[in-house]
Structure formats: C-alpha cells, structure tokens
Amino acid sequence: MQLTLWSYEGPPHIGAMRVVASMQGVHLVLHAPQGDTYADLLFTMIERRGTRPPVTYTTFQARELGSDTAELVKTSVGDAFERFKPRVLLVGEACTAELIQDQPGALARGMGLPVPVLSLELPAYARKECWGANETFYQLVRGLLKPRVPEAGRHPEPRPADRRPRANLLGPTALGFRCRDDIEEVTRLLASVGVDVHVVAPLGATPEDLLRIPEADFNVCLYPETADQTCLWLERMFGQPTVKTVPIGIGATHDFLDEVGRIAGIDVADAKSPISSRMPWYSRSVDSTYLTGKRVFIFADATHAVAAARMCAEELGFAVVGIGTYAREFARDVRECAKRYGVEPLITDDYLEVEKRAAELQPELMLGTQMERHIAKRLGIPCAVISAPVHVQDFPARYAPQMGFEGANVIFDTWVHPLMMGLEEHLITMFREDFEFHDSATPSHLGSGGSTNWPAGSESPGSESQAAVDPADMPVSADASTITWAAEAEQELKKIPFFVRGKARRNTERFAEEQGIQTITVETLYDAKAHFGR
Amino acid sequence: MSGLQTQDRASAVGDGLPVVTRERGQRQVFCGLAGIVWLHRKIQDAFFLVIGSRTCAHLLQSAAGVMIFAEPRFATAILHERDLAGLADCNAELDRVVAEVLERRPDIGTLFLVGSCPSEVIKLDLAKAAERLSGVYRGRVRILDYSASGLETTFTQGEDACLKALVPELPQLPSGERSLLVLGTLPDVVEDQFARLFADLGIGPVHFLPPRRTTEFPSLGNGTKVLLAQPFLGETARACEARGASLLSAPYPFGIEGTLGWMRAVTEAWGVTRERLDAVTAPAIARAQRGLSHHRESLEGKRISFLPDSQLEIPLARFLQRECGMDLVEVGTPFLDRRLMAEEMRLLPEDVRLTEGQDLERQLDRLREDRPDLTVCGLGLANPLESEGLRTKWSIELVFTPVHGFDQAADLAELFARPLRRAALLRV
Numbered sequence: 001m002q003l004t005l006w007s008y009e010g011p012p013h014i015g016a017m018r019v020v021a022s023m024q025g026v027h028l029v030l031h032a033p034q035g036d037t038y039a040d041l042l043f044t045m046i047e048r049r050g051t052r053p054p055v056t057y058t059t060f061q062a063r064e065l066g067s068d069t070a071e072l073v074k075t076s077v078g079d080a081f082e083r084f085k086p087r088v089l090l091v092g093e094a095c096t097a098e099l100i101q102d103q104p105g106a107l108a109r110g111m112g113l114p115v116p117v118l119s120l121e122l123p124a125y126a127r128k129e130c131w132g133a134n135e136t137f138y139q140l141v142r143g144l145l146k147p148r149v150p151e152a153g154r155h156p157e158p159r160p161a162d163r164r165p166r167a168n169l170l171g172p173t174a175l176g177f178r179c180r181d182d183i184e185e186v187t188r189l190l191a192s193v194g195v196d197v198h199v200v201a202p203l204g205a206t207p208e209d210l211l212r213i214p215e216a217d218f219n220v221c222l223y224p225e226t227a228d229q230t231c232l233w234l235e236r237m238f239g240q241p242t243v244k245t246v247p248i249g250i251g252a253t254h255d256f257l258d259e260v261g262r263i264a265g266i267d268v269a270d271a272k273s274p275i276s277s278r279m280p281w282y283s284r285s286v287d288s289t290y291l292t293g294k295r296v297f298i299f300a301d302a303t304h305a306v307a308a309a310r311m312c313a314e315e316l317g318f319a320v321v322g323i324g325t326y327a328r329e330f331a332r333d334v335r336e337c338a339k340r341y342g343v344e345p346l347i348t349d350d351y352l353e354v355e356k357r358a359a360e361l362q363p364e365l366m367l368g369t370q371m372e373r374h375i376a377k378r379l380g381i382p383c384a385v386i387s388a389p390v391h392v393q394d395f396p397a398r399y400a401p402q403m404g405f406e407g408a409n410v411i412f413d414t415w416v417h418p419l420m421m422g423l424e425e426h427l428i429t430m431f432r433e434d435f436e437f438h439d440s441a442t443p444s445h446l447g448s449g450g451s452t453n454w455p456a457g458s459e460s461p462g463s464e465s466q467a468a469v470d471p472a473d474m475p476v477s478a479d480a481s482t483i484t485w486a487a488e489a490e491q492e493l494k495k496i497p498f499f500v501r502g503k504a505r506r507n508t509e510r511f512a513e514e515q516g517i518q519t520i521t522v523e524t525l526y527d528a529k530a531h532f533g534r
Numbered sequence: 535m536s537g538l539q540t541q542d543r544a545s546a547v548g549d550g551l552p553v554v555t556r557e558r559g560q561r562q563v564f565c566g567l568a569g570i571v572w573l574h575r576k577i578q579d580a581f582f583l584v585i586g587s588r589t590c591a592h593l594l595q596s597a598a599g600v601m602i603f604a605e606p607r608f609a610t611a612i613l614h615e616r617d618l619a620g621l622a623d624c625n626a627e628l629d630r631v632v633a634e635v636l637e638r639r640p641d642i643g644t645l646f647l648v649g650s651c652p653s654e655v656i657k658l659d660l661a662k663a664a665e666r667l668s669g670v671y672r673g674r675v676r677i678l679d680y681s682a683s684g685l686e687t688t689f690t691q692g693e694d695a696c697l698k699a700l701v702p703e704l705p706q707l708p709s710g711e712r713s714l715l716v717l718g719t720l721p722d723v724v725e726d727q728f729a730r731l732f733a734d735l736g737i738g739p740v741h742f743l744p745p746r747r748t749t750e751f752p753s754l755g756n757g758t759k760v761l762l763a764q765p766f767l768g769e770t771a772r773a774c775e776a777r778g779a780s781l782l783s784a785p786y787p788f789g790i791e792g793t794l795g796w797m798r799a800v801t802e803a804w805g806v807t808r809e810r811l812d813a814v815t816a817p818a819i820a821r822a823q824r825g826l827s828h829h830r831e832s833l834e835g836k837r838i839s840f841l842p843d844s845q846l847e848i849p850l851a852r853f854l855q856r857e858c859g860m861d862l863v864e865v866g867t868p869f870l871d872r873r874l875m876a877e878e879m880r881l882l883p884e885d886v887r888l889t890e891g892q893d894l895e896r897q898l899d900r901l902r903e904d905r906p907d908l909t910v911c912g913l914g915l916a917n918p919l920e921s922e923g924l925r926t927k928w929s930i931e932l933v934f935t936p937v938h939g940f941d942q943a944a945d946l947a948e949l950f951a952r953p954l955r956r957a958a959l960l961r962v
Binding site: 001002003004005006007009010011013014033034035036037038039040041042044045046048049050051052056057058059060061062065076079083094095096099100123124125126128378 | 565585591593597610617624688895913916918921
C-alpha cells in the first residue's frame with residue numbers, strides 16, 4: 001500500500017481513455033464498476049471538450065457480482081457497437097474488474113463483430129496512466145498494421161526525388177500539455193524546411209489514418225511518454241526512422257531541424273530561423289539581467305523536465321537546483337540530465353517528497369505540473385506549469401504552443417512572469433528603505449485596495465500591523481529554532497529586499513549553525529553574505 | 535418515452551402518486567467516495583483514509599475538482615500487486631499507513647477507514663482492522679470504518695454509510711429525556727440558522743449529525759426524534775431507529791414550503807402550536823418570498839429535466855415546480871427510498887415522468903427529444919450537453935452550496951436561474 005494525498009497519474013485505463021478520446025471512429029468498452037464514470041469529467045471539464053469520451057462503461061454493482069457480469073460485458077459491447085458503429089472497438093477493464101477476472105476482451109472477440117476488436121491488458125495494480133496511454137496507442141497501431149508488415153529484410157521504397165519528405169507526428173493525446181498547439185507549430189516548422197506532415201496520431205486521427213502511417217518517410221516521436229513504443233515498433237517493422245529530439249526551446253528546435261534534415265536527407269541550413277523568435281533577444285536584453293542565476297526546481301514528465309532544464313540553463317540563464325520526474329519509465333533520461341547540471345535527481349510519484357525537496361531547496365521558481373503549482377502556492381514560491389497533469393487553466397483559449405520558435409516565446413513569457421518583473425527588482429534594490437517604495441507598499445498595478453496575491457516569495461503587501469507571517473520570512477529548518485536573532489540583526493535583515501530576504505535568513509541561519517553561532521548579530525549576517533555571496 | 539424497461543406503481547392506482555419507472559443500464563454517477571469531499575470539510579477533526587486503488591485516489595482528486603489549497607484531510611492507501619497476493623500482508627501494510635497518517639496529522643480525532651470496490655472484492659475486513667487499530671490507538675484517536683464503494687453506493691449514499699458508522703458511537707440518551715437529532719451534512723451557516731429557529735420555537739436540545747468535531751457527539755435514545763435534512767440517509771435513519779429513536783416524517787427543507795413542512799413536523803412532535811410556528815417563521819418566510827420573486831421571472835414556465843445523481847432530485851423538482859413555476863419534464867433519481875420520500879411524492883404532480891436508476895444512452899435520447907430549457911446533471915455530462923445547445927446545472931453544486939432553509943431559498947433558485955440568465959446574455 002502506498003499512502004497518497006494527491007497523485008500525478010491516474011490508473012492505466014485513464015491512459016487508454018486519453019488515446020481513444022483523442023481519436024475518431026474508435027470506441028472503448030470498459031469493464032468497470034459504477035462510479036468509475038467520473039473519468040469522463042477529466043475530458044469534459046478539465047480539457048473542456050464538447051463531447052463525452054467514446055467510452056461505454058459496464059458500471060456493474062454488487063447485485064451483478066452475484067449473477068453474471070460476463071453477460072453484462074457482452075450486452076454492453078453489443079449495445080455500444082450498435083449505437084456508435086465504431087470502426088475499431090477496444091475492450092479493457094478497470095481495477096475492480098481486473099479482480100473479478102471476466103476477461104472481457106476474450107468475450108468481445110467471441111462475439112463476431114464485423115470490426116477489429118482489440119483487447120487491452122491494463123494491469124491496474126502495477127502500472128499507471130502514461131504507461132496505459134503508451135500501451136494502448138501501441139496496441140492500436142500494431143493491431144491495425146500487423147497484417148501489412150512487409151517481409152523481414154524488405155526496406156521501404158526510397159522517396160521519389162520529386163516528392164517532398166513526409167513525416168508522422170506521433171504521441172499527442174487528449175489531456176496532454178498543449179498538444180493541440182504543438183501540432184500546429186511543429187507542422188509549420190516542418191513545412192518551413194520542406195517536410196509535409198502525413199499523419200498526426202492519436203490526436204485527431206481515425207483508424208484509417210493509422211493504416212496510412214507506413215506511407216511516411218519517418219516518424220517524429222513528439223511525446224515519448226505516449227509514443228515511444230509505437231515509434232520503436234514502426235522502426236523495426238516498417239524501417240521508418242524516428243526523430244527523437246523534442247523541439248522545446250531554441251536550441252532543441254535547431255537540433256530538431258538538424259535531425260529532420262539528416263533523416264529526411266534534406267538541407268535545412270538555410271531554414272534554421274524560418275520564423276523569427278523574439279525569445280533570444282528578450283533573453284539578452286538588459287531587462288533580463290535579473291534572471292541571472294535564478295534558482296529553479298523542475299519536476300514534471302521526463303520529456304518536459306529535460307527540455308525545461310536545457311532552456312533554463314542555456315536560454316534563460318537560470319540555475320537548475322533540482323530536477324525530477326514522476327514517470328519512472330523515463331527516469332534514465334532525467335538521471336542523465338541531473339548529472340549534467342550536477343544535481344540530485346528526484347524520481348518519485350509521491351508528491352509529499354517533491355514538496356519536501358522544494359522546501360529544502362527553496363527555489364526562486366518551480367516548473368512543474370498541477371501538483372507543483374499546489375506545492376509552490378503553499379510554500380510561497382513562484383511557479384509555472386510545464387507538463388501534464390494539468391488543470392483547466394492549462395487549456396488556454398489562445399494559441400500557446402510549447403514547441404518550436406513560437407513555443408520558446410510562450411515559454412519566455414510564462415516562466416518569467418511569475419518572477420518579479422525585470423527593472424522593478426533592480427529599482428527596489430536601489431531605492432531600498434525609500435519611504436514610499438518599500439516591501440509593504442502595495443504594488444501600483446494592484447490599486448489602492450492591495451491584494452493578497454502579491455507574487456510569492458515576498459511579504460504580503462499589507463501594513464506591518466497585520467503582522468503578516470510570510471513563509472519567506474520564517475525560519476525554515478527545525479534546527480534554526482535553537483538559533484536566535486539579535487534585535488538589531490533582525491532589523492538589518494528587514495533592510496534586505498523582501499524577495500531575497502527568505503534566502504538571506506536561511507543562509508545566515510545555515511552559516512550560524514555551521515559555525516556554531518547561537519545568536520545571530522549584524523556581523524553574522526554580513527559574514528554569511530560574504531560566505532554565500534555569488 | 536422510449537426505452538423504459540419496467541414500470542411499477544409507487545402504490546395503488548388512483549392514489550395520486552406519480553408512476554415510477556425503473557431503468558437498468560449504464561449509469562453515470564459518482565460513487566460514494568465522493569462524499570468525502572464535503573464530509574471532511576464538515577467534520578473538522580476527521581481524516582478519511584480510502585483503502586483502494588489508484589482509481590479511487592484519482593476519483594477523489596477529480597471529484598474535489600479544483601485542488602484544495604490546504605492539505606486535504608483525506609488520502610488513499612493505494613493497493614499494489616503485492617497487497618493482493620496475501621491478506622495478512624495487507625493488514626500489516628494498513629497498520630503502517632495508518633501510523634504514517636497519524637504521525638503526519640496528530641490533530642486527528644477520528645480516522646475513517648473507507649472501503650472501496652477493490653477492497654470489497656478482495657474481502658479486506660476493514661471492520662476488523664478498525665477494531666484492531668482502535669485497540670492500538672485507544673484514548674488518542676477513534677478509528678471507524680465504512681464502505682463507500684461504487685458496488686454498494688452512488689454519490690450521496692457515501693454520506694449515509696459514513697453517518698451510519700457514527701451511530702454506534704453516540705452516547706446513550708438517558709431515558710425520560712428527549713432531543714431532536716438533525717441528520718445530514720449542513721453548512722455551518724445553515725446549521726446555525728436552524729438552531730436559532732428551533733430555539734425560538736422552544737424546541738431543544740437540538741443536535742446535528744455529523745457534528746463539526748467528533749468530540750461533540752450527540753446522545754441518542756428512546757427520546758430522540760430524528761429529522762432528516764438530506765433525503766439520502768435511509769440507512770443512518772434505520773440505525774438510529776434501531777437504538778430506539780423515532781423518525782419524523784417530513785418533506786425536505788428546500789424552499790419555503792419544504793422548510794416550513796420540515797419544521798412543522800418537529801413542532802407537532804413537540805406540541806408547539808401552529809400559531810407559534812407561523813409567528814417565529816414569518817420574518818424568514820417574508821424574506822424568502824422577496825428573494826424568490828427575483829428569480830421566479832426567469833424560471834417560470836421553463837422546462838427542466840433531472841438526470842439521476844444526488845437523490846436530491848425529487849425535493850428539488852418539487853421546489854422548482856411549486857415555488858418557481860417550472861415545468862418538470864423528467865425527474866430521474868439514482869435510488870428511491872419510498873418511505874423517506876413519502877411526503878415529497880405527495881407534492882409532485884401525478885403525471886410527472888419519474889425514473890429510478892439509469893440507462894444512460896436511452897435517457898440522453900429522451901433528453902435530446904425533450905430539449906428542456908435546463909438539465910440538471912453530473913459534471914461529466916454538462917459540457918457535452920451544453921455543446922448540443924442544452925443549458926445545464928451541475929448537480930454537485932447542490933450538495934456543496936448552502937441551499938437548505940428559508941434564507942437560502944433564493945440562493946437555491948438562483949443556482950437554476952443563472953444558466954438561463956447567462957444564456958440570455960450571451961451573443962457569442
């Protein structure tokens with residue numbers, strides 16, 4: 001048993017639902033007890049889809065357990081087929097059904113339906129959502145294409161010289177992070193180097209589209225968490241190479257185009273900046289100087305985490321102080337990445353552990369999932385979401401890709417905005433202790449009423465009389481409680497700009513603890529500053 | 535009316551009660567675990583530990599909808615493959631997880647072990663586990679168990695199962711004493727309003743179950759009159775009756791008529807005169823009438839359908855029809871307890887289409903044919919119906935929002951009026 005307050009991933013059948021909900025003409029019959037239908041709301045409320053996912057649940061109850069749940073499966077399969085007329089029917093079971101062992105897949109296959117019936121093995125007590133999506137997509141592609149696999153050793157026909165190279169974009173799903181916009185951006189990016197997108201799957205695809213996958217020259221594994229198995233199989237069976245670079249960030253986008261050029265046998269040299277991106281200039285502008293060395297903790301799916309680390313380090317001038325993932329299947333990528341930045345990787349699906357690490361690191365920015373938004377809010381740390389699982393605000397109405405050159409622009413804005421704005425931070429340092437320009441003054445853009453939503457890491461802008469207790473202002477480690485602050489040191493600490501005060505306090509206490517100092521004086525404060533100064 | 539399977543009379547033909555049609559098929563309802571989402575907000579020193587699968591954890595997270603920006607007082611002990619291998623191991627695991635929870639939350643007064651579909655199927659005996667753990671933590675924390683599995687419960691029935699588990703814990707009311715016990719989770723503000731009204735009527739002592747803190751358990755005995763504030767608490771009511779309490783038959787306190795009828799049942803039992811009741815409730819009723827008049831305009835003559843979800847459907851339909859002038863197209867309820875619904879059924883029009891259970895696709899077919907002005911349904915269905923041009927109201931809001939009593943009558947009507955008002959405003 002594992003104690004879980006919040007979880008990063010649902011059970012594997014949710015992954016299966018993400019794949020079928022992405023597609024047209026596919027229907028899933030899920031053997032599941034009444035109550036498991038809650039899953040519909042993920043799609044209709046969080047992603048705000050206008051249609052129910054194409055899933056029929058058997059919704060068995062206790063009274064059926066005594067009689068015949070197998071009959072219920074058959075009725076449900078028959079009814080679902082009659083009503084929805086899918087071109088492919090998938091059959092799977094949720095955790096409780098797995099225990100009663102009705103083998104719904106075999107039952108459905110025995111019904112002689114005139115369409116392919118694929119049975120999904122979704123071990124609910126061993127696997128999770130991403131695995132379920134990856135497996136379902138693989139089973140679907142494999143199930144449909146297996147009869148068309150060429151004889152061993154037969155290589156695909158070379159591309160005719162007069163035809164532009166064609167690529168499949170594989171992996172985007174319902175409930176993924178910005179998949180809809182990434183597809184558009186990557187399609188545009190590929191077009192700019194003369195590559196056509198042939199099939200996008202599973203998002204928006206039909207079973208017939210899946211049958212057309214082998215006609216492309218190569219596959220782009222856009223979201224490895226859901227498509228790496230499929231890409232691997234296509235590579236093995238159809239000799240279709242895979243582009244593995246995920247184009248998130250300026251550097252990665254260039255690498256992506258290079259890889260596409262190499263695999264498609266085309267020259268991409270002239271087209272390396274097909275769409276001008278403002279991001280490199282914004283990042284170089286004087287205003288961004290304040291971003292230098294901002295300490296960032298990243299926790300997400302592996303793909304987005306690794307991409308984010310590179311952007312942080314190379315494109316935004318941040319310091320990666322921590323990185324981790326909940327996706328154990330891809331832990332190796334994150335471990336390698338952590339080594340590159342000299343930090344300890346955190347591989348866990350326990351959000352309490354992530355919270356603990358965040359509290360220890362006290363980063364200036366967290367990049368993560370919906371859970372990290374939750375953690376960051378509690379700890380008073382600015383945060384941006386970079387990966388699923390996400391919430392309704394991560395399905396914006398506007399165009400907001402993460403991939404390609406426009407994606408880099410979007411990311412610059414969304415990661416930088418939670419931090420204190422550029423020159424503002426310098427001004428506060430320059431004008432510290434100014435009578436109307438101080439940490440408890442209400443920021444001008446919030447009006448006279450003030451707000452409690454002042455960027456985290458800061459003191460609440462209300463008056464001192466509120467005795468606002470701010471997380472950044474409080475001692476963080478338990479050991480620190482044995483160390484006391486002299487009154488004048490406490491006063492001096494207050495002169496330090498509020499957005500770095502928490503760090504100053506923490507560093508000073510750590511320094512005092514290391515030096516065996518019981519009472520922190522003004523001297524200790526400045527000694528610590530010199531010690532940790534960067 | 536296509537696809538209705540069995541029809542039966544609620545009672546003899548010609549008795550003026552509506553016909554109930556039963557449906558069996560795919561159902562679209564939350565399971566009882568969802569009740570934890572409001573129960574843990576109400577019982578402030580309780581912690582709910584679901585023994586279940588990753589699906590249960592995921593359900594709770596999704597049913598809570600938005601993340602709660604405080605650490606929730608519920609969690610899931612997720613069963614893994616090795617737990618399924620042997621039950622002895624499972625109990626040891628459970629003890630470890632419970633220790634972990636209690637270490638993390640020393641402020642917990644009562645810990646509920648909540649059974650789920652998988653724990654029920656593998657026959658994990660949580661009653662025995664609760665007994666064992668009670669021995670370990672005696673004097674420090676009370677450990678109780680109940681099942682809220684989707685095999686046994688739909689949505690609000692989870693609260694019934696939870697409250698039923700509390701009944702044996704209630705101290706004995708000394709014989710010769712009497713008291714009023716109001717059953718059902720009410721927002722504190724509503725509870726306080728009712729307490730004031732009962733006090734003004736000279737009725738007391740009045741207790742509420744669940745209490746805000748489990749250190750405030752009311753006593754129960756022969757002199758206890760039980761009054762239901764929620765229509766889905768049949769099992770809890772029966773458990774109270776088994777301890778000698780008697781159940782007051784009343785409509786539910788939604789709208790003016792329901793609230794007045796609900797209070798009247800108590801005044802009659804306490805021998806308070808009708809004049810006194812009228813005098814005490816008159817100001818609140820006048821306020822409620824003023825408030826309701828604002829919404830009646832947008833609701834009057836509008837057609838409404840209820841898909842089965844919370845078991846609040848029948849009392850709400852009665853309120854919307856009789857006090858707001860709406861037309862009832864179909865009233866679906868997941869489960870109909872005729873005894874608890876007796877007073878409400880009498881107030882429904884005889885020709886209303888009343889369905890119990892669900893066959894989802896067929897019900898949606900009827901809905902598309904009916905095209906009511908407003909449909910009350912669960913979260914999974916609301917947006918798809920909106921995209922078909924049907925206006926909807928999420929039923930879950932009706933269990934979270936203060937909607938009981940005179941002073942909330944207008945708020946309750948507003949919940950239904952708002953989607954209609956919005957539809958009239960939008961030009962996109």
